[in-house]
Amino acid sequence: MSAPKSSATPGAAEIDVRGLHKSFGDNEVLRGIDLEIRQGEVVCVIGPSGSGKSTLLRCVNLLEEPTKGQVFVGGTELTDPDVDIDAVRRRIGMVFQQFNLFPHLTVTENLTLPQRRVLGRNKATAARVAAENLERVGLAEKAEAYPSSLSGGQQQRVAIARALAMGPEVMLFDEPTSALDPELVGDVLAVMRRLAHEGMTMMVVTHEMTFAREVADRVVFMDGGVIVEDGTPDQVITDPRHTRTRHFLSRLLDPAMAEVEEETSDLVQGAPKPPVTKQERPPTPPGRGV
């Protein structure tokens, strides 16, 4: 399916990550990441927990400060110490695993407060934009509710609407459905799917392989702080080239089978390991797709 991409300079790099390293103390979580996401592209980042995918996403709007390397969004270098980070963040929407709605405000106020305080919009404009975006995620009737009275799925859709109300050029999603009950995941993914079709540039850290396969233009597989594989969903999910990608996918799709595979791989490598290895130290990364 071909999505109508946004008209302005199609194919220009919207997110550009160059030589990114990030350490927490002695723990090097990102070990040299290069990633380019073009305007209107939807990129899903997959990988085992502890692979650094969330840290990478958080570096893209500088919630984590990179130890080394550069991050550009829409041509502005975020890692430049002289840049007004608040101004750049206005152009980047972020959706968190835990929703992070403001619990002391109603749904509408959650959407209007940032518009008014950050963008300086007047009350009427902010309210109108809020209503439009609540409509967009199908929650217009919850405008006056407090977040605590909403289901997880509804809260996450409000969080998406809140980010959209700021008119971002890019949307970052950090495992947006991981904290949801399985039956609530669908509504959130539907909103994200529609957003993708509208041409939004999206970087999505996720475990939802079906979503990645159907919606993503590109899938990036990360492990041990590096990008192991980067390509179309067909390449990376259906026909992965690297053993580690295959391992991860089989473990994700069929935990029982993964164990068998893991054991055999242990025999091959001759190194005894606990069955659930969260983070294995990777060898130097192979060449990247792009």
Place this chain on the structure above:
Amino acid sequence: MTDTGNETALTPRRSGLTRRQKRALSRGAQYLIFVAAVVALAVGADWGRLQNQFAQVDLAKQLFPDIITLALKNTVLYTLSGFVVGLVLGMVIALMRLSSVGPYRWVSGIYIEIFRGLPALLIFIFVGVAVPLAFPGTEIPGGTYGKVAIALGLVSAAYMAETIRAGIQAVPKGQMEAARSLGFSHARAMISVVIPQAFRIVIPPLTNELVLLFKDSSLVLFLGVTLEERELAKFGRDLASQTANSTPILVAGLCYLLVTVPLGFIVRRLEAKAGEATK
């Protein structure tokens, strides 16, 4: 050795009493002590003299309306002004405590340790005596009211700062991150998102602080006040010595309870509500 130990532990020991009998015995003993204490008090105390000294209805009637319109009013004024000063100062100190600037953290830490460690009475004497000596010619604005507000404020700020700091730290980190990701500056995120939530968390302990201040306002006694500036404790004590009878002290005490008991009730309600909200 271990075998025999295990065996004795497993065999039930026979003390001759069942569990229910033991419980009844313990309960009976507690009631007995209680009744004995009440009887001893009723028989032993000289109720006639006590009533004469503390509960003369005629004398109590004469205290009104001044004890309310003057004394209670002043107590409330002293308390509220001290609370406002303490809240503002406490907020500033709490933010300094959380600052990334080292000296701010040290200064606020030292402040908190000093003012939590000193008796409130010393602070009152310090404000009433030492400050006028140190800065001759400068008057604390508002006379006694200003002095009390500052003395009570200095004391309560130390406690409130710690409470507010804990409240700010209790707001989940994701709230600040969400606000920053929307483009809020750190300061704006604090003001619009974090602090409003922190205040919800700290309302019960702050109300409790208000009760403590209400009682501490009695320390005005040591500042030397005019007739018009007297609050409950001073008022009660003055009239007690005038009339050579302690009834005014009792009535003043009842006036304190008139405020502190309902406030305490409100605090417990707020705490229960807050506990429910975090479920």
